[in-house]
Structure formats: C-alpha cells, structure tokens
Amino acid sequence: MSSTLERLKGSLLGSTANGENAPVLRKIRTKPEFHDIAKFPEHKEFEQTAWFYKQQKYEWNLFREHMGVSGARVDIDGRNFINFSSYNYLDLAGDQRVLDAAKTAIDDHGVSTGSGRMITGEIPIHQEFERELCDVFGTEDAVVSVGGYSTNAFTIGYIARKQDLIIYDELIHNSALIGSKISGARRLTFPHNDIDALDDLLKEHRAHYERVLVLVEGVYSMDGDIPDIPRIVEVAKSHKALIMVDEAHSMGVIGPRGLGVLDHFPELDAKDIDLLFGSMSKSFATCGGYVAGGKPVVAILKHYAPGVLLYGASPSPANTAAGLESLRIMRREPERAQGVQSNAAYFIKRANAAGFDTGLSAGSGVVPIMIGSSEQALWLSVKLFEKNICTYPMMFPIVPRDQARLRFFISCAHDEQQIDHTIDTLVELRKDMPRDRGLF
C-alpha cells in the first residue's frame, strides 16, 4: 500500500495506541492530581498568577472585553486606549468594504457552509480566494483553511513523517513546534538566523532521513526581524531539503507593496519556497490560514492532510469573503503596508532615542521593547494599562526567561502623537520601576 494510503487508513481507523504508541506498562499509584483537574499543576500555576495580580494590586488585564473594532485605538470598559495589542496591521478589520463583502457572503450562503469543503462545504469564494493568492504570489495553487494555527500545525504534521527530519529556527512559532511533534519526525533547531548552523546541521544529518523540512518565518512574531530568506532557500536547496515559510506577520506588511517575502526579496521566485503559509488573522483582518505552493503539494494537502481540509469544517462564508476582500484592498492600497513600515520605523527611532532596546526589529509591524525581567515587563504593562495604553508582556515560557519584553504591534492607523505619548509615558514609568524581586 502506498504511504499516503497507509497514513490515510491509519487516520480513518483512529489512534494506533495499541501498537506503536502503546504506553509503558509500569504500575503507578493513582494520585488526586491525575483525576482531579483542580489539582493539576497547570491549574495551580493559573491560581498562582491570579494570586500574584491580586497581591500586587494589579488590574487584571487579560480576557478584557472590548467594544467596537480593535484597531489603533480600542474601547474597554468605557475607557479609550491607544492600542498596540492588535495585529490588525492594515486597519481592515472595520473597513466598510470588508464588512460589506462579509455581509454579502452571509446573505448568499448563511453563516456556515454546513460541512467540510470536499463534501458540499465548498462555495465559489473559497476557490476565488485561492486563485487571488496564486495571482499575488505567482504560485501554481493554494489552499484556504479554517484556522491559522491549525493550518500551520497540520500541514507540517502531514508533510513530515517518522522517517523524516524537521529543522527549524529556535524562535519558530508554537504552531510549527506542535506540527513538528504531531509529525513524529526527528526535530533539530538552529540558533536564530544562524544560516551557517543550518547548513552544518544539514551536512551532518541530511543523509540519514528521507524528507527534510526547514521551517522559518518571514517576520518573527516576538522580535519583528526579517531573516535572509534567499540564503536560507539556497542552503536548503543545496541539501535537497524542503522549505516552508510562515508569513503570518510578513504578508501584508513587508516589501514595497506589502506582499510579503516574495515582494521583499524580488530575487526570490515563488518556486523557491515549497510551502508558503499565511494566517488570515493579521493583515487579512479575519480568521483562517492558507498554504500556497506547487500543484502537487496543494493537491495532497487538500485531499489527504487531516486538519487542513479533511475532518474539519470549511472556512465560513463571512471569514472567506473578508479575507478575499482584504487581499484585494492590500493589492490596491500599498500605502497601508508603507504606513505600518514608517510608523514602526518612527516607533523604533523614538524608543531608541529614549534609551529603550528594540532588539532585532526592523522593517516589520512587530516592535519589542526588551526589558529582561518578567516581573518588570508585567509591571510596565499593567501601569501602561492604567494609563490607557494597551500592550502585553511576553514572558517565559513564550520567550527565554531573561528576555521578557513588551510587544508592540504597529498599525498603519497609528499616528506619531500616539507613539510619542507612549514612549514619553514609558520614560516616566521607568523612573519608578521596581527592581526585580525574584517573584517569578
């Protein structure tokens, strides 16, 4: 039986827990933390965080409901915030044209397609969206799916198998990590953007595996830097490795027209990247994911990959229409991407002049202010929130323990006054920032 059929059969029949995944048969005492969820260590950690906020008299700033659209400003509890926590980079989440497209799709098809794409869940705008993506990127084909995270994870999880190797940048997104785990492939990492190290890993390991998949991002989501994709492609190709680029934060933002890595690096051809993944929750102002590439890769993803289309619902009419309309606006209005780039450059200039370290960020819509201590990053975010500026701390385990930061998403709708006010507020807060007391 071909490997695809074997894998399809395995997934149709369900888990193989009685075979290769059988648990180690060692008797253990059934403690309360194995059956009482309140006693799970994860729940204890959650309680400790809530306790810490209370003990510090911090306003709880998680899961806060906002009213209206989350853009460069946002309304929470009747307060109006300058908002740096939304990745609505191109300010399209409330754009009338996008809203109208979504409403028309609801009028035409309702709020759900009722099933997966293969079995009557297909509506014309799914394929229209895919054709538009191909037209933008120059790829042969594309597949549009229901979630960004799931598309990334399940694509990787399907393309690589036990006998394969996945090599990724140490800062790769969690969806790629989970996808790599699902695949069962051997996993190796290289230090951030160290392409020589990637080359060395490929030299050492390539010959021992069947497929080798290299995973990088177009813009790193915690740091805002753009890796040297042409060199990564060159190295990967020289070892006959496949390359997948996560464009969640690069598509819509980088390049003179904002059309992602292929726009930013004109020397690259669509054929150079085997799998071009993107999320629709950022510049596309909706929800979903896509993979663009050659006809063969899209054919197998569409027909066989669980979680991409198979075994799942199709993207809703409203989400699909919103994403397609956003893409069309993106193409017609490159000034939106240019606005993100110039606002980010201004933010970095002001932050650096005030003595803040913005790490590796350059040319994208993600700007960190490196703090180091998680406790201080949390304190700053809570104090900014009190002053109606919304940004969140990125702390361990999302980033290394000593590299906590505040992360600012920059939109084309921010203005210089908002940025000036934010940096000035940070300068004032810094004067009173408590030292790290080792509380976590």
Ligand SMILES: Cc1ncc(COP(=O)(O)O)c(C=O)c1O
């Ligand atoms: C780099 C990267 N990849 C993938 C995803 C997942 O996309 P989504 O949020 O659309 O599910 C994210 C989400 O923030 C991301 O930052």
